[in-house]
Amino acid sequence: MTDQTDQNVVVDDEVEVLVVGGGPVGLTARALLERWGVSVLLVEKYRELSPYPRSRLVNVRSMEIMRGLELDEKVAGTSFRPEFGTIRFRETLDNPDYAKADWVGAKTPIPESPVLSAITTQDRLEPHLLGAAASPVRFGSELVDVTEESDGVVAGILDHVRGVRTHVRARYVIAADGATSTVRRLLDIGTEGPGAIANLTTVVFDADLDRWCAEHPAGVYFLAHGSLIPLYPEGGWAWIGPVPEATEDTDWQAYVTGLLDTPDDVPVNVLRVQHWEMKAFVAERFGHGRILLAGDAAHAVPVTGGLGMNAGIADVHNLCWKLAGVLRGWAAPGLLDTYEPERRPVGERTLRQAVANAQLMFQVQARRRDQLGSGAAPSEQIELPWSERYFAQIGLILGVAYDSAAVIPDGSAPPEPEDPGTDYLPTARPGHRMPHFWLGPDRSSLDTLGEWFTLLTPDPDAWAGQAAPPCPLHVEPLPAEHTDACGLGPRGAVLIRPDGHVGARWPDGPPDDHAVSEALAVITGH
Template sequence: MPFDVVISGGGPNGLMVACELALAGVRAVVLEQWTTPTDEQRANGMVGQVIRLFQRRGLYSRLSGSPAPPTPMPRYMFAAFPLPLHQLADNPVYTILVPQRKIEAMLAARAEELGVEIRRGHAVTGLTQKDDTVIITVDGPDGPYEMETHFLVGADGGKSTTRKLAGIGFPGVTNDRTVARAAHVTVPAEYRDAVTGGLRVPGYGVIPPFMHHRTERGLIAYAPFPDGRTLLSVSAFDLPEGDEPFSIAELQQALAHVVGVEVPLGPPTGDGPHLLRRNSGGQTRLAERYREGRVLLVGDAAHVHSAIGGPGLNLGLQDAVNLAWKLAATVQGWAPEGLLDTYETERRPAGERVTMHTQAQSVLIGPGPEVTALRTLFGELLENPAVLQYIADLIAGADIRYGSSPGSPLTGRFVPDLGPATHSGRPLLVDNTGTLAEIAAPWSDRVDVVTAPVEGATALLVRPDCYVAWASADAQPDRETLRASLIEWFGSPR
C-alpha cells in the first residue's frame, strides 16, 4: 500500500511538513540521509511571521522555555541599518535566538509524538512518476530499496536531489565578490563594551551586538549569545580566500582588514559544537516551479538566497505549513479543484520577495564611496515612519496577503491570536455572532466552529496555515459569501 506522502529531508522544513500532515491525519514518512542530526552550525534563530506561527501551534514555548507569548523586537536591522522598530504602532518583527539544531530537535520530537516515522540514513536516489503514485528508489543502511507514495515532498536543501530528479530548473545568479568568515571565539574582557554589549575596538569605536556593521571594506556581525557563546562573522570584499585551512587567526586578520585595527581573538570555550567556517561568494536561486506532477518542493530546495537578516527559516517553514494542509486535503479527497496549485501561486511570490530584498541588501552593504552615498539616501528614507513600517513588514513577511478577496482588511492576512484554537491545525470558523454554525455544519468533518475575541471582526474563516479566508465585522454576516469561501477553500460539503 503506498504511503500518503514521503518527505525527502529531515531538516526543519521537512519535519514541519510531517508534523502538519500528522495533525491533519495523513500518513507520512521522513527520509533523512544523515544517520544522526548534524552538529553543523547553521541558523542562530528565527525571525518574522514564523515566530507567531509557532505560537499559534503551541510550539513557541518549547523553544523559549517560557509560557509567555513572543514580543516584538524593539530594534532590528536591514542592510546594516539599525531600525528603531519601537517607534511603530504595529511592529511585526519577532525573533528568537536558538540554534537551528535545537529547532530541528524540537520538531523531530513533535513529529515522533504525532506518530511520524523518521528513517535516518535513508536517501532518495531516483524517482518515477505514474498517474497516481511516485515510485522512489532509496539508498538505505541495508542497501537500495523502492517505495511507493502518492506524493513526494523535496525538503532536501539547496542541492536538492529531489528537485534534480524531477527535472525542475533552478535559475539564478552566483556572486563571488565576497568571502565570509565566521567562528565562535573568545574576546578579552576589555574589548567588550559594558554599556551596549558590543565589541569595543580601540581607535575605531564600538561594533554593536547582534547587528550587521558595514565599513567600505566589509561587513561585521558580532553576537555574544546569552548562553556564553560569542560568534564573530566578517565578510570582506577584497580579501580572497587562501589555500590554507581556515583558522581563527585568519578571521582575526580579516577583522583587522575591515576595521583597520587588530583585535585579539581566542578559541571558544565550553561545550560545542563550535563554528569555524569560510564561504566564498553566494547564490540567489529560485526554482522554476514548485511542483512537477506529484513532486513538490519546500524550503531551500525551492529557493536559496543570502542569509542577511535571517529570512531562511521564516520563508521555508511557512512554505511547509502552506503546503501541508493543501496536500492533506488532496490526499483525503476533499480538496477543491486547483487547491494544491495554490501552494505555488501563494508561496513562490513570497520566495521572490525574499530573494529581491536580500539581493537589495547585498548591494547596500557593498564596498565603495558610491554605496556610502546610496546608504545616506536610504538612511534618510528610513526616517519616514511609513518607509520604516514597509521595511519591517518586508523583513517579517507580514506584507504577504493571499488573494484579493473584497471585504474585511483581515482577509488574506495572518490571523490574530485565537489562543489554543489554532493548535489543532484544523480549519476554523470563528463565530462570535452565534448565527453561523448551521452554515458550517455540512463541513463539520473538516471545519471546527469556535468562539474567540477578535478586534475588528465578528466572524472569521481561518485556513489551517493561520491565514484568514473570509472575515466579517457585521452583527449579521453575509451567509452567501461565507458559504462561497467554505466551498472555495474546503471543497464541497458532505
Template sequence: MDTIAVDVLIVGAGGCGLNLSIFLADLGVDFLCVERSTRLANLPKAHYLNQRTMEILRQHGVADDIYAMGTPPENMSRAMWLTTLGGDGPHDRKVIHEMDGIGGSGDSQRAIYERDSACRSANLPLIRSEPIFRRHADARAPGRLRFGTELLGFSQDADGVTATIRDVASGEESTVRAQYLIAADGGRTIGKALGNKMVGPSGLAKNVTVHFTADLSKVLLDDRVMLHFFIHPTRRGPLASGALVPAGGADAKWGRHSKEWIFHFMVAPDDPAKFDEAVVSQQIRELLKLPDLQMDVHKISHWMIEAVLAERYQYGRVILAGDAAHRHPPASGLGLNTGIQDAHNLAWKLALVTRGQASAALLDSYEAERRPIGSFNVAWALSSYWNHLLSAASIFAIHPANVYEAVGQPDEDNEIAGLFADTPDGRMRRARTAEVFNTHRVEMYDHDVELGYVYEQGARIPDGTPAPARDPWGTVYVPTTRPGHRLPHAWLERDGQRVSTHDLLDDKASLVLIANARGAAWCEAARQLATELKLPLLAVRIAADGDALDADRAWQALSEVDETGALLVRPDAIVAWRARRGVADPHHELKQALQQILRPAH
C-alpha cells in the same frame, strides 16, 4: 525489496523538512522523511526566526523551546556598525552608526510588534534550532525520520509516486509508494531530476562563515547588540568588512558574554585563496584589530550568494519547498522563515487532500500562493544585502567635494578623519552617512514583509475590496481581514484566559468560522456543515455571551465586518472568505464558500 506505503514522502530533513514533519504528524498524516546525512547540519546559519514563523511554531507547540534557548530580547535589541574592536589608532573602536535591532526588539519598534502579534521574533542559529525541530518530530512520529537514508530515484503516475531509497550504511534498498513527494532537499537532486530551472542571479559573491569560541566580553561595547558590522578604517575591497553574531552555547550566555560566535566575511567569487583555519583566524584578528585574540574554530563554511527562485514549485505529485524552491542572500533572514511558511501552507492542504476532505486541486493553490511570496522575499533579501555595500560606500563617498574617491585615488586620512572630525564639515558628513545607514530599516524592521504578505491567487474567495497599500520600506504593516491576508492578532478572553485570535486555530487542520456578536446563525451553519460535509470546521462567536470576549475592543476595530458578519479562516491563519454582514441563508453561503475553497474547479 521492502515496500513502504505512506501518504507523503519528504526528502530532506533540514529546517523545512523537519518542520513539515512536525506539522504533518500533528495533522495525523502518514509520512516518511528521509535524509542522506546521518546527522543534522552543523552550519551556524539561519539564526533569525521572525514573528510569523514564531506564530506557526507556537501553533504547533515548538515556540517555547526556541525562546528558552534563544537570545533574550534585551540582548538582540541593537545593531551597530564599527571600525574595529581593538587597536589604538585615531579611528579604531569608533561607532559609525547604531540603530534598533532586528525584528522589533528595539525600543522604537517593540510596541508596534507587540501590538500586531502574540509572539516576538527569536534568534537561534540552526545548529541549535534543528535539534529542537528533530526532537519534536521524532516524539510525534517515532520512526518516521530516517537519517542516513538516500533517495536513489523516483517516478510518478496519475495516482502517486514510487521512490527507491537506500540505507547508506547497510546498502539495503526499499521502495516507497506515496501519494505525494515533497522535495525539501535544498535543490540538490529532485528539482534537477525534474528539469527545474532556478531563475535569478547566482555566484554574486563568496561568503566565508566561521563558527568559533572566544572571549569578547572585554572589547564589545554594548550588551544589547546582537548584530555587529565592521567596516575597517583603512582596508579596502571584499576583505575590508565583516559581520559578527553571537551563537550562544551550552552555557546559554548571550550578549557580550556569549562564548560562541559566528563571523561572516565576503570575498570575490574568483578569489583563489584557501580560507583554512589559520587564514580565517588571521583575517578575523586583522579585521577586528585584536592580534592576540584566542580562538577555537569549530567550523568554516564557504558558500555563494545567490538570489534564485524555482521556475515551478509543483510537478504533478512532486512539490518543491524551502531551499529547493528559493534561495536567498542572508540579509533580512528570510530563507528559513520562508521555508517554514512553505511547509505550513502545504501541510494542511496535504492533510485534507489525503483524508479525502478536499480535492487534489487544492494543492494547485500551493504554487499560486507561495511562489509570488518566494519571488518577493528573494528580491527583498537581495536588495537588503546590497544595501550593506551602499552604506559602506557612503562613508567614503558621501562628501560632494571628495574628488579623490571619484578618480580612484582615495585619501584615507581625508575620508576617515573627515567623518569623525569635530567640525561643521564632519557633522555634515555624519548626518548624511546616518541618513544612508538608516535605510537598513528595510532589514531591521521589515514588519510588513514578515506579516503583510498576501495571497492574491489560490484558496481564497476575493470580495472585491482592494488590498491595503504596502509600505515600500517594508516597515508599516496594515492588518486586514481581506481574503488572502493573515488573520490579524487581537487579544481575547476565553474561559477566563487571555488568548490571541490565532489561538482560535488548532493544530489539526481545522478551518475556523469567526462570527461577531450577532452572528449566531453563521456559527450554527458551520456546525451543521462540519457534520454534513465531514469537515474539521470550528465555530467561534466573539461576544459577551459567546465563545470569546473582545474585552479590549481591539477585535471590533480589526475584524472589518459588522456585528452580523463572519470570517472563514484557514488552518494556516489565512482569511479564506468573509461576509461583511449577515445574509438570508448563511448555510448556503458558507457551504458554497467551503466547496469553492476546498474543491476548486481545475
C-alpha cells in the same frame, strides 16, 4: 525522473508524505503533517542535524507558526535576550559603532503579533523541531531517483549508514532539500534569477570578546571585512566573509585574529570552517504532479535580512493543510494547484527584498568609506539609507496576501501601505493573514486556529445552523470591540483557513443556511 515504476522494484515502505530534507523547512513540514494525522517519513542525506549556525532570525510570522506547534516558548528559551535585536556597524571590533539599527519585532513587542522574533541559530532551532513530532526520520539517507505513478511516487533512497538502497512509495513528496535540490534537478525544473552571487566562508570559533561586546550587545556586528555573529547565549562566535585565497593553506586561527584585530592575550580557538555559495533564484515551477518544492529548493535568497528560512517555513505552513485535506478526502486534489500561485509570488518578492537588502549594506559601506576619505573622525556617525523600521520588514512578513481559487473575494479594496516592505496594515480582507488581537489573557485571535477552519463571529447563534462537513470547522465568538478591525457588522463572520489566511468574509451576516458549506466547497475545490 521516470513516469512509470519498474515492475521488479520492491517497495520497502509506504507513507502518505515523504519529506526530503531535514533542515528547518522539512522538519516543520513533518511536525505540521503529523498534527493532521498524516503518516510521514523524512529522509536527510547527512548523518545528523546541521552543526552549522546558518540561519539567524526566526521572524514573528515563523514564531507564530512555532506558537501553533507549541514550540514558541522552547525556541525563545534557547535564544538571545531581546537586547541582542540590534545590528551594529563598526570598522573593527574595538572601534565604536558608526551606525546601528534594530530588528523591529525582535527587540521589543509589536502590536501586530502575539510573539517576538527569536534571535537564534539553525542548529538551536532544529532540535526543537525534531522533537515536535514522532514520525520517523532517517539520517544518512539520500533520495537518488524518483518515479511518479498515477496514484503516488516511488523514491529510491540510498542509505549511506547501511550501504543499501531502498524504495519508498508515497502519495506525495515535499522536496525541502535545499538550494542545490536533487529533487528539483531530477524534475528538470529550472530557476530564474541571478543564481550564484557570492562565495563565502563561515568560521566558527570560541573567544572571549566581552570587553568589546558585553556592554553593546548585538545580533550581528557588520565589520569592514565581514560579519561577526554571536552564536549562543552561553558563548561562541562565527565570522562570515569572502572566501580567502589559498584556503587549504590558511591558518584560520591567525586569520580570524587578524580580522578581529584583537590583542595577543585573547586566544581564538577555531572549531569549524565551512565554505559555501550564496544563491539567489526562484524555481520556474514549484513542483510537478505529486512532488512539490519548498524552502530553498523553491527559492534561494541572500542571507541579508534573514528572510530565506522564514519564507520556507511559510511555504510548508501553506502546503501541509492542503495535503492533509486531499489525503483525508475533504479537499479535492485541485486544492494543491493553489500552492504555486500563492507562494511563488511571495518567493519572488522575498528575493527582490533580499537583494535590495544586500545593496543597502553595500551603500552603508560606501558611505563610510566616503566619510572617512573626507577626513571625518572614526567616531562620527553616518545616516543609514533606510527607515527606522527597515529591519522589521513587517509588511513583507505579515502583509502577505493570497489570490487564488482557495480565496473567495468579497469585493473590498486591499490596504495600500506607504511602503509594502516595511509597513503593515492589518486587515481581515480575504487572502490576507488574520490580524492579531487579544481575546483574553495570553489568548490571541491567532490562537483560535489549528487543524481546522475557524469561523470567527460576534454572533455565533446567527451562524449555528450552518453545515460544514466534511471539513473540520470551529466556531469562535468574536468580542464586539474587534468587529471593526475585521470589517464586520454585529452579525458578520470571517472564515479563516488553517494557515491563518482569511478564506471568506461576510460583513453583514449569513446570506443563507449554506453560506459556510458553499464557501468551504469553493476553497477546498469540491
